[in-house]
Amino acid sequence: MRRSISTTEDGVQYRDLNGNGVLDPYEDPRIDAETRAKDLLGRLSIEEKVGLLFNTVMHVSDPGDHDTAGPFGPESPRDFVVGQFINHFNIGRFPSAEHMARWQNAMQELAEQAPHGIPITFATDPRHGFAQNDGMVFSTGSFSQWPEPLGLAAIGDPSVVSDFAETARSEYVAVGLRAAIHPQIDLASDPRWARQLQSFSSDPDVTSLYGSLLISGLQGETLSSTSVACTAKHFPGGGAQENGEDPHFPQGKAQIYPGGNFHEHLAPFRAAIAAGTSAIMPYYSLAKDLVIDGVAVDEVGFAYSKYLITTLLREELGFDGVVLTDWQLVTDLEAFGLPFPAKAWGVEHLSRIERVEKLFDAGSDQLGGESCTDLVLELLTSGRLSEERLDASALRVLQVKFELGLFDNPYVDENEVAVIVGSEPFRTAGHRAQAESVTVLKNHGVLPLRADTRVYVEGVNATVVGDRVVIVDDKKDADVALIRITAPFEPRNEYFLDAMTHQGSLDFPDEEIARVQAIAAELPVILDVYLERAAILTPFEDIAAAITANFGASDAALLDALTGAIPPRGRLPIELPRSMSAVEASHPDVPNNTEDPLYPYGAGLSLT
Incomplete structure (x- = not known):
């Protein structure tokens, strides 16, 4: 059952999320998000704080079925939300927009059973195009169908990107998807790379512009109850893959920069930070033989690199939002009968708990695709992770939830879905x-x-x-x-x-x-x-x-x-x-670098 709206003697309506009959500061819609987040943080148990640091995959089942495990592990929705206090989930396929709306509302009711009623943030990979890869991108389903980002860039009209962003925002919000694990703002610099379709181009200026427009369209000037919080990826740029291979797999773990072009790949991320992106996701890859300003970068996955995350992203680029790791950096999986090793590139020798420790030491806030709350609790108990460090990440994550208005109303209007989605x-x-x-x-x-x-x-x-x-x-x-x-x-x-x-x-x-x-x-x-x-x-x-x-x-x-x-x-x-x-x-880090291309960048004819 949903918590009913309470009203104070002076007429303030609020959701009594902890059931104590009192309007606590974190429940007060009149107070700013940062103050509310700090108030709630001080009330949370260690276990509740730890749950905030995970964003894992959730299978969409029948609305209200909270006890059936999904395909990737033994945990049920109830296990995640009420047992481990995890309340960020990446959503895969769902039968229809109407089904998704009903299911998300039922899941928000489940979230109210946790001690402080922290609402769930549901996130999505891109799902408005034609490509279908269950770990990276989804075809349109109930939503309106658009060209992939490369196609939006091919049109060459910023207004089309803005129109798409407004459409995607409306359709996402209607079904309860309040976080976008995109835009992907990597430069498509190696022609072989499998992920380039979801990037905007091989040109840093074009990619910077269109990535910023998508962020602005999804988020608005500031995050609000009508926003979708963006995660720009894959920092510090994912296109320079050795042999063009993809780092989801062991043969693609490395990026190389024989053209000395690392900084050009950073340009879209500078633009995304300026546009106010809520979060940034480092890529799986490790960089071979990369030296930045005289510093030799450790050959470890980007999320494991303290230099890249803390020194470069936080201190030099000034990003103060959430750093969300790409999925499954810690735990080996088997899915549908096939192995899927952890993307612990460069730190394969470390134990799972050592990997988690290194990720947080590097500066990550949330672990994507993982649910190993027990390992974080063990790090805290042993003193290898301080509660102060835990609080810093938990506060960033909480503040976004408040800015999105989820604490005041996480539910969607099931009757409006058919009017908005796929209109x-x-x-x-x-x-x-x-x-x-x-x-x-x-x-x-x-x-x-x-x-x-x-x-x-x-x-x-x-x-x-x-x-x-x-x-x-x-x-x-x-x-x-x-x-x-x-x-x-x-x-x-x-x-x-x-x-x-x-x-x-x-x-x-x-x-x-x-x-x-x-x-x-x-x-x-x-x-x-x-x-x-x-x-x-x-x-x-x-x-x-x-x-x-x-x-x-x-x-x-x-x-x-x-x-x-x-x-x-x-x-x-x-x-x-x-x-x-x-x-x-050619050099994989240098866009448009092949000799005498058959069709160069910008080629195209008019029919008029």
Whole structure:
């Protein structure tokens, strides 16, 4: 049952969260967030304080089912919230927006059973696009669907990013998602890196601008009851991966800076701090042979580095918000039958409790994807972690909850969800952005398509094309062919998330090239490529009559672009290399560094 609203003799309404019948300062909506947070901190037990330092994964089950464990461990929601006093959760898939709203309200009722009724902060990875990777990004579901951040940058219009931010804020708040584990403001400097689709570009100025706009749109001028608190990631910049490999996995643990370009990767984080980002997330990676201002940086994961977190981020860059680690730095897991080792890069030899100690000594405030409250309690009991240090992090975390208004009302209006989430204006705006982000790289007189053009399609759902063109089933009856393909990758499945994290060579398989070539021998081909990362399009350059790139566009949005119904205005936010040998010879820390790219940064044609 929800705590009823109490009223003082002088008419102040408040939630009596600790049930003592008194308006305590932390319950008083008239008092500023910092004062309320300090008051509550002084009332909390050690166990309640420790619970604030964790932000873990929560499975969305049936509303009110608080006793069924999720897929990643034996703990139930009740175990987390009432047993360990954890009240920050990262949410994965959920059946519908309405379901999420009902479930979150039931979870907030559960939170009221804890001694001081601390409300839950529900967080989300990006979920407004097309990509689906259960550890990093979610496809749109009930929400309006937009191009991925690379696509927003391709449009080149800051107002579109601001419109997207306002849409995402409205839809998130409607279902109770009050923290965004984004924007991702890494520079897409290595063409092979699997995460670049959720970044804005390889250009530091563009990434800084659009990252700041997203933060401002989600948070507002200051955090409030209508805000979504942002976590900018992945500090100090995640694009310079050795061999382009991803640091979720052991082979991708290292970043390298052969071009001496570390500071350029910092630029978007300087902008994010200036924009007031609520939190910053360090990346998994460790830096090889990195020297900053004469200091050799320890070769440990970035969240473990006291120099990077305390000296650089806190002292030099002046960030005083929450430092949230990336997920699962301490504990090895097995998920769905596959191993998923802890991302304890450079400190693999340390025990779990030593890893936790080192993370807090480095300056981290919250441990992502972990629930090892027992280890923090042991550190406190042994004196290896002081209560003063614990309080510093707990206070930062608490203050954000107060600023978001969660202590005054953490519940959402279940009747309003259907009106807001996925509303027609939001869907229309997202569709237009998808079409506008389409980037025309080559056009030998076949675009724009006319309504009477007879088109043979592969990789396109003909039922959604409507009357934009005439779809035919046989190539012999067609004027042109439209083929949609996706940037290539090397199939892997050694670790959990491995299969969904597309890595390796950017070369298309020979059979894919041969398939397009065979069709091109019969009629002109329009080749559309989904660039979830860069791709080597060189084999298609002399085959296709037109080549377009998309960064998340439905079949209907693509046809609107190709017909000019919604004129495409995309320009490449990354470069497309000419060959893999050019990629391998380039510096991963230097954006747009491959020799003689097939399509350089900024390439794109107009259809008008």
